[in-house]
Structures are given as C-alpha cells and as structure tokens.
Amino acid sequence: GESVGLHLPTLSVQEGDNSIINCAYSNSASDYFIWYKQESGKGPQFIIDIRSNMDKRQGQRVTVLLNKTVKHLSLQIAATQPGDSAVYFCAENNNAGNMLTFGGGTRLMVKP
C-alpha cells in the first residue's frame, strides 16, 4: 500500500550547523503533513505541520518544505543544538482523517 517512505539513516551534524532531514511520500491524496521528534524512551512530540496548499512553513528554528511535484518533504533545523538529538519522523494524513502514516525515521546526532 501507499506509505511514507523514510528509511532510518543517521544524520550527524556539528553543533551550530543547520540540519536537513528528508522524507518522501507516495500517497498523492495526502493533504496534511507533520514532523515529529522522538527522544529515547518518550512519545513523539509535535514539531511543525504543513498543509498541501502550502510550500513552506516556518517555526522557531525549524522550517518545513513541501514539494508536491516530487512528493518530498523536508525539515530544516537552524543552528542545531545537542538537545535536537533524537529520531525525527514525518507523518502524512490522507484527508480521510483516520490516521497518520509514519515514515521510518531519521536519527539526528549532534556533535558538540
């Protein structure tokens, strides 16, 4: 079936650098996307969301970009900090509203 595709790579960045985490989705009917951060032993924590009628949305130190043409979603973290170290998941909602479909996650490691 259709799913958000994100294998679990590890992204290692230096503290203070910018981080970019990518996600590919395959369900063209999806119209709502969320990035979650999950720290070890904890539940996913909402970071930022974007609807399909938008290309870009900014939060505090984070920016989400949506490219519907190639079905690609990215999360940019500015001035990455040690506290940003976690696994990041993208999730999509296909406007049926029933569930969020999650990708496999990316582990972000921030080196001091």
Add this chain to the structure above:
Amino acid sequence: NAGVMQNPRHLVRRRGQEARLRCSPMKGHSHVYWYRQLPEEGLKFMVYLQKENIIDESGMPKERFSAEFPKEGPSILRIQQVVRGDSAAYFCASSSWTGGSVNTEAFFGQGTRLTVV
C-alpha cells in the same frame, strides 16, 4: 503532549496472559489513536476510536487484539494470549475535531512498553 496519559509505562507479561493498556486523552479530545512501534522503527497505525465507536481498525490484528473507548473512562487496548512477537512500545495519541477538517495535530502519550517473556 504531556496531557495524554498512558499506563502502565512498562508491562511484563508471560506468554498466554492478557495485557491491558490504558490511555486517557487530553482534556477535550474525543479522538484516540493507537500505534505500535518496534525498536528502531516507525509507528504503525492500529486503530482509531471516538467515544463509544471504533472508526478504523484496519491496522489491528484480527485475533487477540481489541480496543475500546467508552463514554466514561480511558481507552483500553487489550491483547489476549500474548506472544513474544507482541513485545513493542504501544503509543496512544489524541486529537480534537475542528469543524470541517479532521486534519489536526495528534498529541502522543509516553507509551507503554510491553515485554512478553
């Protein structure tokens, strides 16, 4: 997301026993979702419930698993006759319905880590 309460945080069961996982949604939320997560993997949807109704259980195994969200009290995910393959983290999320759109963020609990020995 601290408002979604799950208990117990850790649960150990022997093969063949029953596991009962509880989830209290955030105040004012009437939509509850259950997800399962294996180590180093993403979250897999299991079931979506509203008060007293199962809306979508397409991700839940047909046997041994059941879920409810009664009018009063928490949502319960019940696993009968547990097997080792049921060992995982089970997360509950809740959301509210906002008018004409159900596309709203879901807040997660801290999860219940089930270990079957």
